Amino acid sequence: MINALGLLKERRFLPLFVTQFLGAFNDNLFKTAMVLFATYQVFKDPATESNFNALATGLSLIPFFLLSALSGQLADTHDKARIIRLVKLAEIGIMIFGATGLIIAKHGYSTPGIVMMLSAVLMLGVHSTFFGPIKYAILPQHLEGDEVLGGTGLVEAGTYLSILLGTVTAGWVAVETAAVLVVIVACIGLVAGRNVPPAPRVGPKLAINWNPFTASWQLIRQTMHIRRLFLAICAISFFWTIGAVLIVVFPPLAKNVLTADERVASLMIAIFSIGVAIGSVIINAMLKSEISAKYAPASVIGMAAFVVAFSIESRLWTAAPAGELYHLADFVTHPQALLVLGTLMGIAITGGMFVVPLYAFLTTTVTKDQTARTVAANNVVNAGAMVVGAAAVIALTAFGVGPSDMLLVVAGMCLVSAWIAQQLHRACD
Numbered sequence: 001m002i003n004a005l006g007l008l009k010e011r012r013f014l015p016l017f018v019t020q021f022l023g024a025f026n027d028n029l030f031k032t033a034m035v036l037f038a039t040y041q042v043f044k045d046p047a048t049e050s051n052f053n054a055l056a057t058g059l060s061l062i063p064f065f066l067l068s069a070l071s072g073q074l075a076d077t078h079d080k081a082r083i084i085r086l087v088k089l090a091e092i093g094i095m096i097f098g099a100t101g102l103i104i105a106k107h108g109y110s111t112p113g114i115v116m117m118l119s120a121v122l123m124l125g126v127h128s129t130f131f132g133p134i135k136y137a138i139l140p141q142h143l144e145g146d147e148v149l150g151g152t153g154l155v156e157a158g159t160y161l162s163i164l165l166g167t168v169t170a171g172w173v174a175v176e177t178a179a180v181l182v183v184i185v186a187c188i189g190l191v192a193g194r195n196v197p198p199a200p201r202v203g204p205k206l207a208i209n210w211n212p213f214t215a216s217w218q219l220i221r222q223t224m225h226i227r228r229l230f231l232a233i234c235a236i237s238f239f240w241t242i243g244a245v246l247i248v249v250f251p252p253l254a255k256n257v258l259t260a261d262e263r264v265a266s267l268m269i270a271i272f273s274i275g276v277a278i279g280s281v282i283i284n285a286m287l288k289s290e291i292s293a294k295y296a297p298a299s300v301i302g303m304a305a306f307v308v309a310f311s312i313e314s315r316l317w318t319a320a321p322a323g324e325l326y327h328l329a330d331f332v333t334h335p336q337a338l339l340v341l342g343t344l345m346g347i348a349i350t351g352g353m354f355v356v357p358l359y360a361f362l363t364t365t366v367t368k369d370q371t372a373r374t375v376a377a378n379n380v381v382n383a384g385a386m387v388v389g390a391a392a393v394i395a396l397t398a399f400g401v402g403p404s405d406m407l408l409v410v411a412g413m414c415l416v417s418a419w420i421a422q423q424l425h426r427a428c429d
Helices: 003-009 014-042 046-077 080-106 110-137 145-172 175-193 212-224 227-257 262-287 296-315 328-332 337-364 368-398 403-428
Strands: none
Touching: 003 014, 003 145, 014 046, 014 080, 014 110, 014 145, 014 175, 014 227, 014 262, 046 080, 046 110, 046 212, 046 227, 046 368, 080 110, 080 175, 110 145, 110 368, 145 175, 145 262, 145 337, 212 227, 212 368, 227 262, 227 296, 227 337, 227 368, 227 403, 262 328, 262 337, 296 337, 296 403, 328 337, 337 368, 337 403, 368 403
16 A cells, blocks of 8 residues: 555546545535434434434435446446546535535424435435446556556545545534535535546447346346356445444434434544545555455454444443533543444454455456446445345334444344355455
8 A cells, every 4th residue: 555655646546536535525524414413403313313314325325226337337438537527517516405405404494404405415326326436447447457456445545534534524514614615625526527537438339228227137147147246246235234334323323322422423433434444554555465355254253343342332331411412522531432432443444454355356357348337236236235224224223223232233244244255265266
């Protein structure tokens, strides 16, 4: 990863890195501001808060499930840099609409404001669906073969650092400030996107299948017959299902179990983002640019152990007095806080070590003219798995399962991921 940092000086990589960094920052600034606002200022019931977060997560994933096949076909058929410019232009309109919803809800018109905000989340899902395959598929086209893992690691680390900044910012600025900021960042993102070097079609032009259902099925069928791709996609899907459950659980857990305010909830998500970025760096150094899943099983088993520890620690937590919430200063000086935050960091680091090499598999197993469709196929399966995860949170909440118990479900999913990763490692030997 240290050597890969040199790519940040290159025009063939830096504009793409900045564009995806700003996009992830903006996406998470808006979503986190919306979730924290709804959790702490609109809803007063833990189950409703959890269900709202799950609904927002599910809405953001629907476009991935329906449109990833189309986005992959378009990216493999047209200049990827041109698609980036169009997507970043659309982001400006989406953010203006979503920011208006935030301001309307803040001023007392909760129902129309929430409808507008959730609609913006759905549109941001469309935005990410068309940008997602490109940010990985363009790397083999602009980078040398021995630079792809480092470039992938930088993209992953940058994504999670931007999630960190967006999440922290959302916890500290007023709703009105967040509304203005997301529009400004979208405009800067368009400028960065216009500087991405051309990435024209490599292979023959495709006959586009515009039917989202048949296109998705064909895309998955064409991709998943390659065993190591099948296993990599399954492992990544389990990871993001775990991630979806954790992101849904964090705000209600922070408020109702750790009895902490929205800035602490923001801090928890931020630490998760830092940890994944650190894990990306660590695994790249351990593998020495080799694309391998040999450390993936141990990484995700370690993640399961940290998740169980986090569940136990949340049960032993000394809550704030009834009717009160810990502020950030009170929380970080709490005698149990260091252990809780350290365990959360451990979850994230081991998660980053698990997932980064798997993305490198996606872009190096197939030819360059198929990379976008391969990433798109992964996104379809990931989205379906994450929707199932969000729906499972709603169902388990309805049966009275609280955030601390939900973490034990996550730990069990980690063990399944470890088994899949072990099969992948054996398939690549």
